[in-house]
Amino acid sequence: MRDPGRRLRLLLVGGGHSHLEVLRRFGRGSLPNVELLMISAYAEHHYSGMVPGFLAGQYREESVRFLLEPLVSAMGGVFRQGSVASLHPADQAVVLTDGTRVPYDLVSFGVGSRPAGSQSAEVASHASVVKPMSRVVELHHRLLAAAKSESEGAGKAYHAGVVGGGAAGVEIVLAMDAFLRDEGRRRDLFLVEAGESILEGYPRGFRRLILRIFADRSIRVMTGTRVAGVEPEALLLAGGRRLEAHLTVWLTGAVGDPLFRTSGLAVDERGFMLVDDGLRSVTDQRVFGAGDCVTLENYPDTPKAGVYAVRQGPVLWESLRAAVLGGRPPRYRPQDGFLSILNTGDGKALLHYKGFIVHSRWAFSLKDWIDHRFMEKYKRLVPSSS
Numbered sequence: 334m335r336d337p338g339r340r341l342r343l344l345l346v347g348g349g350h351s352h353l354e355v356l357r358r359f360g361r362g363s364l365p366n367v368e369l370l371m372i373s374a375y376a377e378h379h380y381s382g383m384v385p386g387f388l389a390g391q392y393r394e395e396s397v398r399f400l401l402e403p404l405v406s407a408m409g410g411v412f413r414q415g416s417v418a419s420l421h422p423a424d425q426a427v428v429l430t431d432g433t434r435v436p437y438d439l440v441s442f443g444v445g446s447r448p449a450g451s452q453s454a455e456v457a458s459h460a461s462v463v464k465p466m467s468r469v470v471e472l473h474h475r476l477l478a479a480a481k482s483e484s485e486g487a488g489k490a491y492h493a494g495v496v497g498g499g500a501a502g503v504e505i506v507l508a509m510d511a512f513l514r515d516e517g518r519r520r521d522l523f524l525v526e527a528g529e530s531i532l533e534g535y536p537r538g539f540r541r542l543i544l545r546i547f548a549d550r551s552i553r554v555m556t557g558t559r560v561a562g563v564e565p566e567a568l569l570l571a572g573g574r575r576l577e578a579h580l581t582v583w584l585t586g587a588v589g590d591p592l593f594r595t596s597g598l599a600v601d602e603r604g605f606m607l608v609d610d611g612l613r614s615v616t617d618q619r620v621f622g623a624g625d626c627v628t629l630e631n632y633p634d635t636p637k638a639g640v641y642a643v644r645q646g647p648v649l650w651e652s653l654r655a656a657v658l659g660g661r662p663p664r665y666r667p668q669d670g671f672l673s674i675l676n677t678g679d680g681k682a683l684l685h686y687k688g689f690i691v692h693s694r695w696a697f698s699l700k701d702w703i704d705h706r707f708m709e710k711y712k713r714l715v716p717s718s719s
């Protein structure tokens with residue numbers, strides 16, 4: 334039971350899209366008897382929409398990341414860097430990987446997703462990941478090293494690629510290609526996908542266009558190809574083939590953070606926390622969640638995409654407010670379809686919206702404008718930030 338003299342403890346886990354909006358609204362001061370603590374695995378949060386552009390060399394790192402501590406403190410909260418390892422709803426506490434126990438009255442998760450299989454020892458040791466998103470900095474350093482290794486390689490091609498042919502995998506391999514090309518590095522790039530086609534769920538015309546772009550840039554696309562093992566400099570493909578790979582990025586289908594399965598809260602078959610229309614756990618109304626880490630009980634097929642996480646931000650805030658002040662939580666209904674723009678790393682982007690498809694510089698300019706507007710909305714909350 335909470336001592337009535339004590340302020341209510343609101344814990345936000347993860348610094349992703351929806352929590353940025355909760356922070357912004359908390360900063361307006363309409364919940365005075367609440368203390369807000371954000372715990373996130375990294376001191377920065379890298380905005381996924383601009384991450385491929387960062388890897389391609391189109392943006393500097395400062396342009397694509399938020400520094401969480403200054404932002405949280407400007408909004409009147411406290412930031413702590415740490416990874417939540419487990420959630421204990423009966424005790425109203427989370428435990429961090431360093432063993433610290435952190436109690437809460439209300440907790441909200443915005444911890445994103447993990448690529449399936451990324452926790453296997455082989456993948457963890459020999460492949461790069463971009464989830465959590467801040468791991469992209471390590472990948473960037475590997476690409477920089479690859480560019481410098483030209484002389485040692487005596488002109489030998491650098492073999493690199495991505496496992497997983499979803500939108501993120503497509504953007505990342507194109508970004509790697511663009512970066513290495515601009516650095517003058519000889520390269521042999523690949524995209525491996527276990528399913529029968531890449532970009533599953535996208536219209537056929539869109540997929541055809543992307544395959545043409547891959548062909549023009551000599552990037553090998555291997556569909557229907559399962560990876561059986563990951564070695565330091567190679568992938569073992571099912572059937573016994575060995576694919577040389579100095580660098581592999583693991584970006585297979587999304588699964589939930591294991592912390593949800595062990596919490597005793599209801600999860601779906603991929604381990605995402607099940608939430609109601611008010612973004613509350615269907616098991617415990619003191620636990621909230623938004624973005625990739627949740628599955629909506631009433632809209633289970635909602636895509637795991639940043640645009641949905643952004644739209645959930647205001648709903649999450651209203652739902653948390655209702656939990657603090659009393660009243661009915663809002664009802665979130667995901668929009669039908671969304672504007673999809675993939676950065677192809679060559680100054681152009683491939684845009685798809687309700688059957689309209691175009692690959693152009695204009696589409697990149699639109700994406701660039703949308704992404705900068707998003708960054709600016711939160712960066713300007715911190716007085717001294719650029």
Ligand SMILES: Cc1cc2nc3c(=O)[nH]c(=O)nc-3n(C[C@H](O)[C@H](O)[C@H](O)COP(=O)(O)OP(=O)(O)OC[C@H]3O[C@@H](n4cnc5c(N)ncnc54)[C@H](O)[C@@H]3O)c2cc1C
Nearest residue numbers: 347348349350374381416417444445501624625638639640
């Ligand atoms: C390369 C790439 C490009 C993409 N481009 C687009 C795009 O253009 N448009 C689009 O709509 N979607 C895009 N996506 C999908 C998009 O990234 C996700 O849908 C979106 O990031 C989900 O937002 P989120 O806030 O739920 O999680 P995230 O953005 O993943 O944020 C999770 C946060 O939680 C923190 N965290 C994670 N685990 C823990 C833990 N255990 N304890 C504490 N903190 C933790 C992380 O450090 C991070 O701050 C892209 C994905 C990738 C990989």
